[in-house]
Amino acid sequence: MGSGSNNDKDVHRSPSMLKLLGQRILNKQSTHPEFLSATGNGITPLRKRPTSPGASPSPGHLAANRHKSPSVLTKRSTAVGNMHPVKSTASVADLTAHNTNPFVAERRAQENDDADRNGDDNDADNIVIPSKGTRVHRAKSTSVKKVAGASHTHHMGGTTAPRGFATHTLKEENLVYNPYGVNQKPGTVFAGELSDQNKGDLSFYMHDGDSSIRMLPLPIEDPNQYLPDTMKQWSVHLIDNFVFDPDNKPIGSGGSSEVRKIVSSYRKKDIYALKKLNMIYDETPEKFYKRCSKEFIIAKSLSHNIHIMNTFLLLKVPTTTYTTRGWGFVMELGVKDLFELIERSGWKSVPLSEKYCIFKQIAEGVKFCHENGIAHRDLKPENVLMSRDGICKLTDFGISDWCHQDPHDFTSPIKMCKGMIGSPPFTPPEVMYWEEKKHYPEKLQKPYNPLAMDCYALGILLFTLVNNVVPFVESCNMDPRFREFEAAYASYVAHQNPHFRDNNNYKGGPGAEYSMSRNFKTPNGSRVAWRLSDPNPETRYTMEELFADPWFTAIETCVDPQDPQTTRPPELKNSSTNSGANEGENTGDDAASLAPSGIEINGEPAVAAPPQEKPRSMVEIAQSPNLSPKTAKPEKKSTPDSAATGEAKAEPDTASDDTTELEPETVDSLLEKPTPSSTIVDSMPTAPAKQLSGLTVSGASSIRSDSNTASPTPKKKQVVHHHLDVPSSVMSGTSMTLRSLMSSH
Numbered sequence: 238m239g240s241g242s243n244n245d246k247d248v249h250r251s252p253s254m255l256k257l258l259g260q261r262i263l264n265k266q267s268t269h270p271e272f273l274s275a276t277g278n279g280i281t282p283l284r285k286r287p288t289s290p291g292a293s294p295s296p297g298h299l300a301a302n303r304h305k306s307p308s309v310l311t312k313r314s315t316a317v318g319n320m321h322p323v324k325s326t327a328s329v330a331d332l333t334a335h336n337t338n339p340f341v342a343e344r345r346a347q348e349n350d351d352a353d354r355n356g357d358d359n360d361a362d363n364i365v366i367p368s369k370g371t372r373v374h375r376a377k378s379t380s381v382k383k384v385a386g387a388s389h390t391h392h393m394g395g396t397t398a399p400r401g402f403a404t405h406t407l408k409e410e411n412l413v414y415n416p417y418g419v420n421q422k423p424g425t426v427f428a429g430e431l432s433d434q435n436k437g438d439l440s441f442y443m444h445d446g447d448s449s450i451r452m453l454p455l456p457i458e459d460p461n462q463y464l465p466d467t468m469k470q471w472s473v474h475l476i477d478n479f480v481f482d483p484d485n486k487p488i489g490s491g492g493s494s495e496v497r498k499i500v501s502s503y504r505k506k507d508i509y510a511l512k513k514l515n516m517i518y519d520e521t522p523e524k525f526y527k528r529c530s531k532e533f534i535i536a537k538s539l540s541h542n543i544h545i546m547n548t549f550l551l552l553k554v555p556t557t558t559y560t561t562r563g564w565g566f567v568m569e570l571g572v573k574d575l576f577e578l579i580e581r582s583g584w585k586s587v588p589l590s591e592k593y594c595i596f597k598q599i600a601e602g603v604k605f606c607h608e609n610g611i612a613h614r615d616l617k618p619e620n621v622l623m624s625r626d627g628i629c630k631l632t633d634f635g636i637s638d639w640c641h642q643d644p645h646d647f648t649s650p651i652k653m654c655k656g657m658i659g660s661p662p663f664t665p666p667e668v669m670y671w672e673e674k675k676h677y678p679e680k681l682q683k684p685y686n687p688l689a690m691d692c693y694a695l696g697i698l699l700f701t702l703v704n705n706v707v708p709f710v711e712s713c714n715m716d717p718r719f720r721e722f723e724a725a726y727a728s729y730v731a732h733q734n735p736h737f738r739d740n741n742n743y744k745g746g747p748g749a750e751y752s753m754s755r756n757f758k759t760p761n762g763s764r765v766a767w768r769l770s771d772p773n774p775e776t777r778y779t780m781e782e783l784f785a786d787p788w789f790t791a792i793e794t795c796v797d798p799q800d801p802q803t804t805r806p807p808e809l810k811n812s813s814t815n816s817g818a819n820e821g822e823n824t825g826d827d828a829a830s831l832a833p834s835g836i837e838i839n840g841e842p843a844v845a846a847p848p849q850e851k852p853r854s855m856v857e858i859a860q861s862p863n864l865s866p867k868t869a870k871p872e873k874k875s876t877p878d879s880a881a882t883g884e885a886k887a888e889p890d891t892a893s894d895d896t897t898e899l900e901p902e903t904v905d906s907l908l909e910k911p912t913p914s915s916t917i918v919d920s921m922p923t924a925p926a927k928q929l930s931g932l933t934v935s936g937a938s939s940i941r942s943d944s945n946t947a948s949p950t951p952k953k954k955q956v957v958h959h960h961l962d963v964p965s966s967v968m969s970g971t972s973m974t975l976r977s978l979m980s981s982h
């Protein structure tokens with residue numbers, strides 16, 4: 238970016254910039270540096286970008302705002318005035334279009350029809366690329382028109398695209414009260430379809446069975462119906478073995494989920510994250526189940542690597558004070574995500590060696606995904622979680638996909654993708670061409686390699702880690718900053734380093750005269766970032782090339798990628814579904830004897846004695862809802878005390894103390910029954926919350942030095958870096974703001 242330095246100068250001295258700063262400071266919109274964005278002035282703030290079509294240009298990086306509905310964020314950001322209208326991140330609608338789950342047989346003929354109509358963006362019938370290396374596109378015989386049509390499937394079928402999707406700035410959107418606090422996206426009934434007469438009528442939200450309501454109809458499906466045999470679960474109800482954390486605040490939220498802490502009913506120190514999944518747009522329940530089960534299958538199949546967030550269970554979540562009924566993942570609990578670290582003012586002072594360590598850990602996670610036939614497709618700081626011992630772990634496989642034409646055969650060719658997915662600017666230009674709103678000529682919309690997409694995101698992540706800001710808002714030539722980058726790239730290769738893109742050429746990359754390279758301090762790090770962010774996917778670094786790069790291989794990390802996962806899998810003692818599953822057949826009262834075969838958690842059998850019987854499906858239960866007296870309940874209800882000590886078997890519904898043990902209960906009634914918060918709180922241990930709150934506070938003490946509360950046999954990691962020790966000095970907001978802006982590029 239030859240002109241980059243001049244531009245940078247202008248940025249730093251621009252009177253309009255100072256004026257803008259003054260306005261912002263006076264308006265007290267925020268004292269945080271990244272809140273002060275400047276369009277076109279070369280400063281691109283880091284903003285949380287949910288993978289969502291309704292993603293607003295939100296100041297979503299502020300912790301306080303992160304749990305609020307996008308509607309609120311949109312309003313706020315509009316008020317901020319000059320903030321970039323950050324365009325849509327990948328469409329949540331894409332999630333539905335990408336929900337092909339090879340493990341689920343088509344359940345309805347109608348569903349088949351739907352799939353055909355929508356097309357599958359992942360279909361790559363005649364598009365072949367060798368798994369290794371050459372990145373050759375052989376154009377499909379499909380007409381351009383058809384390809385373009387396929388892109389519409391990413392937006393819920395073109396004309397049926399939800400309102401709000403095409404208008405990312407959502408100017409017309411009304412602020413709508415969301416009684417659940419769940420992350421309803423603009424374009425759903427809450428923002429787009431709510432008729433006037435319904436506004437303000439809270440009962441409207443509580444209705445069930447109306448297709449426009451984002452609530453699953455009863456009965457909630459049994460997750461086992463959607464899982465392959467090897468992943469079938471003995472227990473499928475959250476309340477069988479977990480309780481909500483008394484704190485009960487969401488710890489994160491995304492375009493289609495809300496994340497809360499839950500605790501094992503038996504071990505108060507075993508704290509997990511519950512990713513409660515929400516329906517999106519006009520998604521049908523069937524599509525919701527397929528989408529979520531696909532995400533779970535991918536996440537779980539990858540949960541054997543230290544750099545992947547461990548996902549344990551896919552469970553039915555009841556309606557409680559804090560959640561609506563549905564499905565949720567039980568996951569390893571992260572302390573914070575990488576976005577939260579980068580947004581801290583102290584991030585700029587984090588030594589490069591630590592940033593490179595984080596980068597390498599992320600790359601290890603990506604490599605593991607690819608080696609296991611999965612493309613992540615939505616890499617960004619928000620989707621990198623930090624464990625309590627400071628290890629980086631990839632999460633959110635919501636738009637991930639099997640990347641080989643035969644998902645089970647990793648030697649089969651790479652399955653090329655079509656359509657807009659991902660989160661700008663981490664989405665590469667070849668994918669951005671599919672963004673409908675950009676109106677790129679259809680001839681530019683070529684099938685793309687999802688692995689190259691991940692490599693590009695890694696490059697932008699490296700730039701972001703090193704420069705403390707994203708390099709541009711979107712990786713497309715409609716973004717002036719990206720245009721500069723692209724031009725600088727071409728110029729550098731043409732005039733300064735003609736062999737830059739050659740294999741095994743490890744000459745240094747662009748130097749300090751390029752603003753994006755200035756903070757690397759080494760042309761070798763710059764080389765890796767530029768090679769990964771190559772706008773041309775044909776010459777972009779592959780993972781193999783990255784892992785062969787001498788600078789990259791020399792990066793010291795604080796964890797060995799071969800280390801085992803450290804989070805203890807949740808203990809399961811109770812299974813309310815299966816306790817009635819085999820009535821009349823099962824002779825044993827022992828819960829373990831009811832477990833289906835093949836259940837594994839973290840590679841280990843969930844129960845000792847797998848039985849032969851199939852778990853009873855929700856359909857079967859719905860047809861014959863009474864539970865067998867013999868197997869209906871554990872023999873004893875747990876008391877708060879016994880739950881805390883882990884001595885007694887858990888009782889799923891601690892509120893129903895006066896219910897007789899043998900009283901027939903339907904799954905519907907279990908799901909319908911709200912869990913009174915007071916009861917939950919009573920039965921909750923208090924220690925974990927305290928310990929966790931200590932962990933989340935930034936400060937001098939290292940997270941590593943804290944005891945590992947999740948694992949009974951914590952593996953002591955070698956302390957090399959303290960990734961979680963990033964101070965946030967917001968106290969002198971104004972000066973910090975100015976200083977940050979002046980030095981950010």
Ligand SMILES: Nc1ncnc2c1ncn2[C@@H]1O[C@H](COP(=O)(O)OP(=O)(O)OP(=O)(O)O)[C@@H](O)[C@H]1O
Binds near residue numbers: 286489570573
């Ligand atoms: N296991 C976890 N532990 C702690 N926090 C988590 C966990 N999983 C997710 N989070 C938090 O919740 C946020 C949203 O999670 P996630 O990205 O998985 O949801 P999503 O709905 O798929 O989001 P997106 O809009 O990116 O698709 C994350 O950025 C993170 O801050």
